[in-house]
Amino acid sequence: MTGLASLTWLVGTYALSDHINARVNELVEAGTEYATACTAVTDAADASEAWAIAATRQTWVRRHDVNPDEMPVRSLYVLERTATHVVVGYIDLDQASDDTDGGDHSNLPPEKADQNDHSQGVEYPFDLLEMSFELADWAPFEHLLPTAAVPAAGTMGVGEGAPPNSPPGRG
Template sequence: MSTLKSLTDLIGAQALGDHLTAAVHDLIDREQLDCAEAYQRITDAADAGDPAVLAATRQTWVRRDDVDPEEAPARRLYVLERTPTGVFVAFVDVDRAADDTDDGQYANVVPELLPYNDHSSGAELPVEELEMYRLEAWEPFEHLLPTVGGIGNVRPQTGAGS
């Protein structure tokens, strides 16, 4: 299964299309490419699983099996925010043996990042760090919007005092 197919299954065609179209427009602005070339580059990079294209807020990334835990000590990362220079992540499920605050002896997080391991403020990492991880879950903001079906139940007002 291609990465684009699995991403479509994960978040839906509309949300994926919106995400990739935003990346295309950003690439066009940065590199002054024509639209067709920009779409080709972005879709090729997305299909290859390039985190520079895929990384977004509200994603969970899991360390790949072929990556040494010494190189990527956190097993799961939750992207709190995508920035122009990288990603702010919270460490999730750092280690089975870690205590409730994830700062115990089994936490496996480098000491200088432990103060950021509070699941809310996060630690800033370069987006390239996500190459050691695979995208596991993605909750695009579109999933938080009310459904159109619920709007049909509202009756418009027809005049004063109605």
């Protein structure tokens, strides 16, 4: 998934705006001029750069051009975002695995088996996330509200009237 239009459709105008504002504020707090921070974040988000778009409650899937033997994990779920990395839980592995995903049937190398702890998660730098994975799904917390309007299955989203989660009369 690429571009601000796709991200807007995926999470809605307000959730994306909140996310982008948070990234801009991080850069401003680090000493970047506000206008420069705005440009950097929106350009990076439009290019689907992980440092700009990674957020809690996202699912990232292994890119089609990544060798499964080199990256046995197909999907990651973002448990937490910090300024320098995300904490992810492995959703699935390519081969069958036992209940802990770290036992005899796991295809993770033995020295990495302890990294598949779903209760703790694994720290994943933004550049590694971007290198092997792409954003597939994002369920921001506002989607948990009973009044949230989540896009219907099978819709294209972009260019179909009001963006998801927009209040009546907007769009």
